[in-house]
Amino acid sequence: MTTSNVTIVEVARRAKVHPSTVSRALSPGWAVYVGEATRRRVLKVAEELGYRPNALAQGLRNGRTGVIGVVVVDFEHPFTAALLRGLEIALEAVGIMPLVTETHESSERLERALDHLLARRVDAIITTAARYGDAAIIDRAARQVPTVLAVRSLPTERFPTIAHDDLAGGALAGRHLLELGHRRIAELCGPLDVSSFVQRQEGFRAALSQGGVRELAFQMSAVSATLEEGKRIARALIGSADELPTAVFAHNDLVAVGAIDAFAEVGARCPRDVSIVGYDDLTLADHLVPPLTTIQLPSFHLGRLAAEMAYSLIQTPDTPPPTVSLPPTLVVRASTAAPPRTKRPSARPSRLPLPA
Amino acid sequence: MTTSNVTIVEVARRAKVHPSTVSRALSPGWAVYVGEATRRRVLKVAEELGYRPNALAQGLRNGRTGVIGVVVVDFEHPFTAALLRGLEIALEAVGIMPLVTETHESSERLERALDHLLARRVDAIITTAARYGDAAIIDRAARQVPTVLAVRSLPTERFPTIAHDDLAGGALAGRHLLELGHRRIAELCGPLDVSSFVQRQEGFRAALSQGGVRELAFQMSAVSATLEEGKRIARALIGSADELPTAVFAHNDLVAVGAIDAFAEVGARCPRDVSIVGYDDLTLADHLVPPLTTIQLPSFHLGRLAAEMAYSLIQTPDTPPPTVSLPPTLVVRASTAAPPRTKRPSARPSRLPLPA
DNA sequence: TTGTAAGCGTTATCAG
DNA sequence: CTGATAACGCTTACAA
Numbered sequence: 001m002t003t004s005n006v007t008i009v010e011v012a013r014r015a016k017v018h019p020s021t022v023s024r025a026l027s028p029g030w031a032v033y034v035g036e037a038t039r040r041r042v043l044k045v046a047e048e049l050g051y052r053p054n055a056l057a058q059g060l061r062n063g064r065t066g067v068i069g070v071v072v073v074d075f076e077h078p079f080t081a082a083l084l085r086g087l088e089i090a091l092e093a094v095g096i097m098p099l100v101t102e103t104h105e106s107s108e109r110l111e112r113a114l115d116h117l118l119a120r121r122v123d124a125i126i127t128t129a130a131r132y133g134d135a136a137i138i139d140r141a142a143r144q145v146p147t148v149l150a151v152r153s154l155p156t157e158r159f160p161t162i163a164h165d166d167l168a169g170g171a172l173a174g175r176h177l178l179e180l181g182h183r184r185i186a187e188l189c190g191p192l193d194v195s196s197f198v199q200r201q202e203g204f205r206a207a208l209s210q211g212g213v214r215e216l217a218f219q220m221s222a223v224s225a226t227l228e229e230g231k232r233i234a235r236a237l238i239g240s241a242d243e244l245p246t247a248v249f250a251h252n253d254l255v256a257v258g259a260i261d262a263f264a265e266v267g268a269r270c271p272r273d274v275s276i277v278g279y280d281d282l283t284l285a286d287h288l289v290p291p292l293t294t295i296q297l298p299s300f301h302l303g304r305l306a307a308e309m310a311y312s313l314i315q316t317p318d319t320p321p322p323t324v325s326l327p328p329t330l331v332v333r334a335s336t337a338a339p340p341r342t343k344r345p346s347a348r349p350s351r352l353p354l355p356a
Numbered sequence: 357m358t359t360s361n362v363t364i365v366e367v368a369r370r371a372k373v374h375p376s377t378v379s380r381a382l383s384p385g386w387a388v389y390v391g392e393a394t395r396r397r398v399l400k401v402a403e404e405l406g407y408r409p410n411a412l413a414q415g416l417r418n419g420r421t422g423v424i425g426v427v428v429v430d431f432e433h434p435f436t437a438a439l440l441r442g443l444e445i446a447l448e449a450v451g452i453m454p455l456v457t458e459t460h461e462s463s464e465r466l467e468r469a470l471d472h473l474l475a476r477r478v479d480a481i482i483t484t485a486a487r488y489g490d491a492a493i494i495d496r497a498a499r500q501v502p503t504v505l506a507v508r509s510l511p512t513e514r515f516p517t518i519a520h521d522d523l524a525g526g527a528l529a530g531r532h533l534l535e536l537g538h539r540r541i542a543e544l545c546g547p548l549d550v551s552s553f554v555q556r557q558e559g560f561r562a563a564l565s566q567g568g569v570r571e572l573a574f575q576m577s578a579v580s581a582t583l584e585e586g587k588r589i590a591r592a593l594i595g596s597a598d599e600l601p602t603a604v605f606a607h608n609d610l611v612a613v614g615a616i617d618a619f620a621e622v623g624a625r626c627p628r629d630v631s632i633v634g635y636d637d638l639t640l641a642d643h644l645v646p647p648l649t650t651i652q653l654p655s656f657h658l659g660r661l662a663a664e665m666a667y668s669l670i671q672t673p674d675t676p677p678p679t680v681s682l683p684p685t686l687v688v689r690a691s692t693a694a695p696p697r698t699k700r701p702s703a704r705p706s707r708l709p710l711p712a
Numbered sequence: 713t714t715g716t717a718a719g720c721g722t723t724a725t726c727a728g
Numbered sequence: 729c730t731g732a733t734a735a736c737g738c739t740t741a742c743a744a
Contacts, residue, residue, distance in 0.1 A: 361721090363720095363721055363722090364721065364722065364723095365721075375721090375722080375723090376722090376723070376724090379722065379723055379724095380723085383723080386723090386724095409721085409722075410720090410721050410722075412720090412721080412722095413720075413721035413722045413723090414721080414722060414723080415722095416720090416721080416722075417721080417722045417723050417724085418722080418723075418724095
């Protein structure tokens with residue numbers, strides 16, 4: 001039960017050598033300086049005793065822990081799992097372990113998370129949780145260890161950054177809707193103190209105005225990426241418009257699904273009356289009613305690259321901060337279609353009999 | 357950039373006291389033994405210098421790291437996120453940080469994960485990744501630190517365990533199908549070297565036989581919880597049966613959805629021709645076509661309890677291993693219905709015109 | 713090729 | 729109330 005800690009001293013005693021010899025015998029780089037016979041003896045004893053080096057002591061002594069701190073918003077976020085898998089695979093290859101924490105979008109938690117990671121002397125930090133207000137907090141961490149911004153960037157270029165190209169993603173959504181013939185278009189944004197959403201909006205608007213269209217004025221943005229929140233703000237949109245939009249770009253899939261529900265409540269069916277584009281390409285997005293048109297992100301790849309970036313910064317700390325941006329893909333499914341030919345439904349359309 | 361590590365010695369120098377005094381001043385329990393004036397001075401200097409205790413050194417010295425190792429199968433698993441959230445909340449309350457790793461169902465990875473965690477001298481381990489073949493590996497860890505089995509148990513009662521009551525879950529599924537009137541019933545199992553699936557099967561079969569029904573013989577089980585795998589084994593089931601079942605219990609939601617697809621391929625629609633029960637109650641399970649009848653699990657709660665169990669084992673290591681089991685809930689939606697009244701469809705039904 | 717010794721940053725114990 | 733000391737487990741100049 002309670003730790004029966006075999007230390008290097010114990011191994012040394014049993015192998016009748018000095019602890020430093022054990023250390024050398026066990027350390028790949030130095031093993032060559034140890035006599036063949038003693039090395040084998042040490043290895044055997046270590047094996048028998050089930051010796052495992054104490055990573056705390058090693059870290060303390062070496063100034064390197066072999067751990068990279070990773071801060072994510074939420075394990076449930078659509079791309080978190082893929083991103084972490086990419087990270088893991090890349091880090092495992094170089095013998096580094098990720099230490100992952102969540103912020104749930106709270107800056108206070110972010111601060112605590114960074115404190116914890118720094119206290120544990122991680123060799124680098126990768127954060128996907130940056131909001132604009134967090135620059136100072138993150139800067140404090142970056143002063144201590146190499147810190148990579150993944151997924152969410154900050155206005156400054158001080159930090160090494162690797163993100164999805166959300167400008168391009170927003171543009172894909174915008175052009176798709178224009179090409180289908182939509183002109184009354186609205187947007188359901190995520191929090192606008194997060195780079196991802198700012199850029200989705202910017203890219204989307206740019207695409208629309210290239211087509212000579214300006215999106216419906218609507219200020220509210222979704223505070224969380226949930227179905228309920230999507231319903232809530234979509235209802236607000238519906239209530240605020242004189243005339244319903246024929247197309248909506250939602251900044252993530254769950255909000256998109258919530259919006260589909262909200263429109264259904266007032267008798268506007270997707271895609272017949274309203275087209276909806278999501279973002280993230282959730283698992284099963286193709287099995288929803290209707291199958292969701294959405295933007296797919298290379299999150300696994302992003303995770304790998306973020307890990308590689310962090311690792312190379314550990315090796316070479318004083319490098320100008322690189323900025324990488326990964327292109328998304330439009331996945332067209334059945335939640336988007338041409339706008340209704342007939343007179344568009346008014347804000348309060350005649351009550352249609354809806355299926356339960 | 358590179359760490360400007362302020363140590364306790366530096367703080368001591370600036371506050372003109374001995375390091376041990378700084379240590380006392382900063383440690384809640386011992387601060388009372390420090391003069392009011394010096395204590396304030398130390399705190400001020402520490403604050404100014406941005407001193408953060410080195411958790412490695414503390415861990416080395418104290419023999420406690422304030423870290424609990426958590427091993428999960430996959431961040432993408434339906435209940436992993438909820439479970440981790442529960443864990444986090446409970447651990448945060450007692451100042452402990454979870455260190456989470458994935459196994460992806462590989463025993464080799466499990467072994468490596470446990471090695472890593474032990475090397476980092478975690479105060480306890482919680483694993484949700486146990487397969488029957490892993491007993492020895494896990495036992496090795498349990499010899500070093502308190503180790504809790506969560507979600508997946510092992511045949512032995514040596515380990516403290518907290519799991520969903522999958523026996524009950526399987527029974528809920530079975531009774532539901534019987535009550536709808538089904539008699540030709542099949543099961544799509546998960547890997548049968550995992551307690552969860554063994555128990556789902558056992559509970560399900562027990563319920564059926566109480567109703568005088570024996571499930572269709574079918575050996576194959578899904579190696580992973582994915583839609584593709586669900587399709588694959590459902591196709592095998594369909595191909596192997598003389599007559600199609602009117603109801604299927606899938607051991608998880610993704611396999612259930614895959615099965616729905618596979619049945620659709622041969623013209624058997626869900627729930628008209630075949631009823632399907634899933635397991636896990638995925639996010640958006642209610643928005644699929646058709647909305648999925650499934651078993652819901654209290655994973656958040658399980659996470660909390662697992663954390664509490666681990667914590668109490670840290671405090672009181674030599675306690676008889678407790679076993680806790682949490683009841684699931686049946687969520688009835690539209691993927692289950694009464695069996696078709698008319699002649700059941702044969703293995704190769706007349707080709708129905710399917711919608712694209 | 714192996715041993716010696718110092719130190720990474722903390723804190724428990726013992727003196728004063 | 730505060731200071732000195734030793735030790736947690738490991739690595740690495742340096743010496744032999």
